[in-house]
Amino acid sequence: MIELNINGRAMTVDADPSTPLLWALRDDLGLTGTKFGCGIAACGACTVHVDGQPKRACVTPVSSVVGARITTIEAMETDRVGRAVQDAWIRNDVVQCGYCQSGQVMAATALLKDKKNPSDRDIDEAMTGIACRCGTYARIRAAIKDAAKSLG
Amino acid sequence: MHRLLTEAGNGIIESLSSERARRLSRRDFLKATGMAGGGLMLAIGLPADGGRGGRLAHAQQATAKAPYPPAAFIRIGTDDSITVLINKLEFGQGVFTSMAMLVAEDLDCDWSKVRAQHAPAAQVYAHPSFGIQMTGGSESISSSWQQYRTIGASARLMLIQAAAKQWGVSTERIDTRSGMVIEIGGQKRRASYGSLAEAAMQLPAPARAGIKADPKDFEIIGKPTRRIDSREKVNGSAEFAIDKKLPGLRVAVVARPPVFGGRMAKLDAEKAKAVKGVVAVLPVQVDRGGIGVAVIADGYWPAKQARDLLTIEWALPIGITTTEQLAQYRQLAQQPGLPARREGDANAVAAAARRIDAEFTFPYLAHAAMEPLNCVVDLQAEKMTVWCGSQFQTVDQVLAATAAGLKQEQVEIVTTFAGGGFGRRANPNADYVVEAVRVAREMKKAGIDAPVKVIWSREDDMKGGYYRPLHVHRVSVGLDDKGMPAGWQHVIVGQSITKGSAFEKYMVKDGVDVTMTEGVVDTPYRLPNMQLSVHHPEVNVPVLWWRSVGHTHTAFVMETLIDEMAAAAKQDPIAYRLALLDSKHLRHRAVLALVREKSGWDKSAPKGYGRGVAVHESFGSVCAHVVEVSVDNKRIRVHRVTSAIDCGTAVNPLTIEAQVQSAMVYGLSAALYGKITLANGRVEQGNFTDYPVVRIDEMPQMSVHIVPSTAAPTGVGEPGTPPIAPAVANAVAAATGKRLRNLPFDLAA
Numbered sequence: 001m002i003e004l005n006i007n008g009r010a011m012t013v014d015a016d017p018s019t020p021l022l023w024a025l026r027d028d029l030g031l032t033g034t035k036f037g038c039g040i041a042a043c044g045a046c047t048v049h050v051d052g053q054p055k056r057a058c059v060t061p062v063s064s065v066v067g068a069r070i071t072t073i074e075a076m077e078t079d080r081v082g083r084a085v086q087d088a089w090i091r092n093d094v095v096q097c098g099y100c101q102s103g104q105v106m107a108a109t110a111l112l113k114d115k116k117n118p119s120d121r122d123i124d125e126a127m128t129g130i131a132c133r134c135g136t137y138a139r140i141r142a143a144i145k146d147a148a149k150s151l152g
Numbered sequence: 153m154h155r156l157l158t159e160a161g162n163g164i165i166e167s168l169s170s171e172r173a174r175r176l177s178r179r180d181f182l183k184a185t186g187m188a189g190g191g192l193m194l195a196i197g198l199p200a201d202g203g204r205g206g207r208l209a210h211a212q213q214a215t216a217k218a219p220y221p222p223a224a225f226i227r228i229g230t231d232d233s234i235t236v237l238i239n240k241l242e243f244g245q246g247v248f249t250s251m252a253m254l255v256a257e258d259l260d261c262d263w264s265k266v267r268a269q270h271a272p273a274a275q276v277y278a279h280p281s282f283g284i285q286m287t288g289g290s291e292s293i294s295s296s297w298q299q300y301r302t303i304g305a306s307a308r309l310m311l312i313q314a315a316a317k318q319w320g321v322s323t324e325r326i327d328t329r330s331g332m333v334i335e336i337g338g339q340k341r342r343a344s345y346g347s348l349a350e351a352a353m354q355l356p357a358p359a360r361a362g363i364k365a366d367p368k369d370f371e372i373i374g375k376p377t378r379r380i381d382s383r384e385k386v387n388g389s390a391e392f393a394i395d396k397k398l399p400g401l402r403v404a405v406v407a408r409p410p411v412f413g414g415r416m417a418k419l420d421a422e423k424a425k426a427v428k429g430v431v432a433v434l435p436v437q438v439d440r441g442g443i444g445v446a447v448i449a450d451g452y453w454p455a456k457q458a459r460d461l462l463t464i465e466w467a468l469p470i471g472i473t474t475t476e477q478l479a480q481y482r483q484l485a486q487q488p489g490l491p492a493r494r495e496g497d498a499n500a501v502a503a504a505a506r507r508i509d510a511e512f513t514f515p516y517l518a519h520a521a522m523e524p525l526n527c528v529v530d531l532q533a534e535k536m537t538v539w540c541g542s543q544f545q546t547v548d549q550v551l552a553a554t555a556a557g558l559k560q561e562q563v564e565i566v567t568t569f570a571g572g573g574f575g576r577r578a579n580p581n582a583d584y585v586v587e588a589v590r591v592a593r594e595m596k597k598a599g600i601d602a603p604v605k606v607i608w609s610r611e612d613d614m615k616g617g618y619y620r621p622l623h624v625h626r627v628s629v630g631l632d633d634k635g636m637p638a639g640w641q642h643v644i645v646g647q648s649i650t651k652g653s654a655f656e657k658y659m660v661k662d663g664v665d666v667t668m669t670e671g672v673v674d675t676p677y678r679l680p681n682m683q684l685s686v687h688h689p690e691v692n693v694p695v696l697w698w699r700s701v702g703h704t705h706t707a708f709v710m711e712t713l714i715d716e717m718a719a720a721a722k723q724d725p726i727a728y729r730l731a732l733l734d735s736k737h738l739r740h741r742a743v744l745a746l747v748r749e750k751s752g753w754d755k756s757a758p759k760g761y762g763r764g765v766a767v768h769e770s771f772g773s774v775c776a777h778v779v780e781v782s783v784d785n786k787r788i789r790v791h792r793v794t795s796a797i798d799c800g801t802a803v804n805p806l807t808i809e810a811q812v813q814s815a816m817v818y819g820l821s822a823a824l825y826g827k828i829t830l831a832n833g834r835v836e837q838g839n840f841t842d843y844p845v846v847r848i849d850e851m852p853q854m855s856v857h858i859v860p861s862t863a864a865p866t867g868v869g870e871p872g873t874p875p876i877a878p879a880v881a882n883a884v885a886a887a888t889g890k891r892l893r894n895l896p897f898d899l900a901a
Contacts, residue, residue: 016428019453027403027451032395033388035571036452037522038610042840045522073388086386093378093806096814097244098385099522099571105386124849131840133522133572134244135817137851139810 002062006031007075017063021055022046024062025072033073033102037131044130047103047110048072054110054126073102081151082109088147096134103130108144117148220299221357222307224276226255228349232331234259235267239277240287240296241543241577242270242381243521243570244814245869246807247292249379251300253804254293257372258363259304261345262331268380273545273565285545288578288697290771290867293803297865298363305361307352311345314352318343367801367862376806381569393540393568393605396528400602402431404591405455405609407445407462408438411471411833412617412692415443418465427461429454434594439583439617440694446591448600452607471833472691474622478513481645481689485511485626489643489687490663493673500639500681504630508716512627513894514646514705516828517620517698520843523571524613527588530603531596535562540585541570543578547654551582555589574818575697576618580653583618583694584608611838619828620698621647623668625709630681635721637732639681644668646705647695648688663688667697671706671874676740676769677714677732693830699818700870703770707874708881708895711766715882716891725765725882726753739774739798740767742859750857751778751794761791762887766879771867773799777816777875779852781883786899788884790820790852793876798859800866808868809856815872816854821845823877825896 001012004021006029013019013028020039025031025048034057037045041056048057049071076082085108095101104127111118111126118126123144132140227235236252248268256266271277277285280299308328315333316323325336333348335341364370384390409415421433429450438444445462449455501507528539529552536556542548545565553563570577588606595604608616623646630639648665650656659666664686666673672684698704718728726748733740744767748754757763760782767776780792795812802808825844829836837843881892890899 015451015453016457023451023453026395027453030397031388032391032397035392035522036394036524036607038839040610040839040841043522043610077387086383089386090378090382093382093810095379095382095385096246096810097522097572098381098390098569099392101385102388128847128849131522131845131847133520133574133818133821133845135814135846135851136810137817137846137848138813138854140848141851 002066004062004065004070005068006070007072013062015062018061020058021048021060021062021065021070022057025057031072031074035099035102037100043100044107045100045103047106047130049106049110052110052113054107073106076105076109079109081112084151085109085112085143085147088143088150092139092143092146094136094139094143096136100130100132104132104140108140108147111144112148112151116151118144220276220303220306222303222310223353225271225300225303226259226307228307228345228353230346230349232262232344232346233265233267234261234345235269237271238268239271239285240292241541241567241570241573242268243287243541243543243573243577245292245811246379246804248381249377250293250804250807251296252380253372253377254296254300255304257304257370258301259308260328260330263372263377265331266380270567273549273567275546278546284547286547286578287543288575290773290869290871292869293865294772294867301363302361305363306357309358309361310352310355311348313355314348315343318348318351373801373803374805377804378806390569392523392571393528394523394526394607396539396568396605398528398530398603401528402448402450402595402600402602402604403452403455404446404448404604404606405452405459405612406436406438406587406591406606407447407459407464408612408616409442409444409466409468411468412694413440413442414466414468416445416464417467419445420463421445423461424458427454427458430458432595432598432600433458433462434591434598436587436590436594438587439581446594448595448604456609468833469692471830472693473831474516474829477622477691478624481622481624482511484645484687484689485624485643487643488683489645489685491685492664492669493682493684495683496681497639498641498681498683501628501630501641504638505633506631506635506720508629508631508713508720510627510713510893512625512705512709514623514708515826515895516622516693517704517822517826518614518828518837518843519572519574519576519698520614520840520845521570521572521574521576524610525576525584525608525616526606527585528603528605529588529592531556531589531592534558535564536589537564537566538585538589539566539568541568541573541577542585543573543575544582547580548582548585551586552589555586556593574699575701579618579696580650580655610840614838614843615835617694618696619693620704621649621695623705625705627709627713629713629717631717631720635717635723637677637679637717640679640683642672642682642684643687644672644684645687645689647691647693649695649697649701651688667702669706670702671768671770672710675710676737677710677729678734679732692833699815700770700873703768703870703874704819704822707766707768707770708878711768711875711878712881712891712893715764715878715885729767739859740769743767743774743776743796743798746857746859747776747778747794747796750796750855753778757886762883762885764879764882764884764886766875766882768871768874770871770874773797773866773868773871775812775871775875777879779876779879779883781880781887783884783887783899788824788880788897788899790850790880793852793854795854795856795872796859797856797868797871798861799868799871800861800863802858802861803865805858808858811868812856812872813854815870816876817846817851819873819876820880823880823895823897827896
């Protein structure tokens, strides 16, 4: 049994220590908001926060995050910045298929927690790892700036 | 997917059952054809008659019969919520919102109360003219424009009738306003839709229901309207098939043969079975007559770990190598093939004052949707439930039933959101669905009584075939002494997408697959003496429609050649195009005029930038892009894209802007990076590392402009893709003088 701190709660998973956090979240804990896209940290759909930093859950063994604060998309509605990002996403009509958007919201939230008024270059750096095949990038950029404004 | 499919009717389902079955076994064949007979239901369509209804303030138009029971499409809750059942797949293109808008317009309801959900697979939800339930061909809005509005209008009439009955007044004295039924004069009674819904939905559907005739009366159509599926997609709660949870659910991954059609010959699964969480290792029939090995486990990770530990000896067919294939295609392109268009003098090119000879190559392309393929199957003795995000619900239903040995009506298909599709989830063979059913069947045989979710890894998905076919085009253009076209000889080489499928008889004409010639054979330009022919080699690589299908390559060839011709004539590229577009092509002219104005075409391009244009008609719409690029160190950077589209009535301008952006980005990824290659039958790419896609740091500034129109709506999801690659190539030529003719672009080559 491995004990993890997820979204402020202690949760246990019965999994091999090498199991990626992604699959512990999805298959063991039923937290399916975090998405599987590539399995090799090449698309960012599985982005979560580990101690506040964006991490690709598909290549993060559960054994490496014992004792860390893990935050997933499911906790964003009650996070001040996360909620502002979600609301900005809706105002700017960002989503299309929606599959990558958990990762986009997590990456954008981590960015705005780090930088209140990110520049275009900051946005590129924080968001380039998150692929979107629907091509929602223009509205993502607009929504990040809108969220920054709403957070003051 | 193609407009020729309109001839198909219910024949697709019928031939699917039979064609597929023929390739299975005689026993299955008999079963399938029997089933096809039983599964065929009424052919439904809208009559073209134009009677007028004329009732109250609700202006009437071409009233259509209402053969669609509103109760199958609309649920009105006692809380006044309106749930619209969407017969398409919501996979990003926004049908939950825009199709609900169509219903809401003529239902006259409160938009804030409107929800949407996927309809189940059933014949009543079939495409009005194709006879199958499907999402493709950029048809969602155009095929629902009359249908969904008429359903809304019918439901409104039923609510009025219910109120008339309850109040004891004539329907002439009743009107509606935004979700309320209102008595005119008299006691001025009011009732909400929700309070009348139960009584209303028990009434017979009206034989006729008029829809608003004058666009000036539209209250919802044409208004930029935000999506209604956003909240669940930003908080992680939206359910994709891969997210499906069921009691006792097992996860399977499949080791598929490394060459298409290969078979497992010898298996050592000892180490795999020892992995904690593994339930079973079972040989399973896979696509194209292959045999693979399914690993069933408690979750994806143990299944995947165990699969890596399998030792399998394969019996493999000889596999192709794309470099050799390309050389053969080039040879073939030297000689004419099956004629697709023959006009005027075949020797006109040879006799012309000048000529341009050009060869173009296009690689295989994977769809690479963000959600890897997956499918959930719960197989019981007499019934089966399948969860997937499919573009082909009733096709999948028939083929899943065949694979399970059940009747079509015993199979429930639950459509979930899909994380993209781009054509991959519209497979006439239903490959990933049928395979999942076979896994479920093998589990049953092995005594494992549990539902199963088959998940494809990214590598499985990318190596799994069903690509946009590889093509070679060879074109010789004859020009007169003023640089205007005098002759055109064109040969296209590429696999047929539809040959051998249930779609063949509708889409292959005289041996020519129309999905390969679209965009050339129907060119809007005046090109005298055009000779077009094709070769369709048979190759052991499964191919499929990929966002905008044949236009992905034909638009590139036509629009870069026209540009080259304009340069030869020393004319402005837009002026040259206009000179070749006659008065039948006013939409092309309007789109070019709009993109010219909005892009600042008549001012010179920013210093160091090259500017290019391309315009192309596909799926009933005309779309143009003007792009500005710079080339630095052999690297192409697209800075700005200005787009114009004529898609008829703009139902939801917000969606149209998003789809044109989306289609542009999708085409740009292919133009800059997209390439699937094979060596000895083995696909060489596997993930986003070797099949890169455009990221946010490469997203150009983009503006989308819609040509105002009151015509019926036409396609939006795909038409933005075809013109982007040629526009970029033309801009690169303007910047560097180099003409790019091989995709993806490689300036170092």
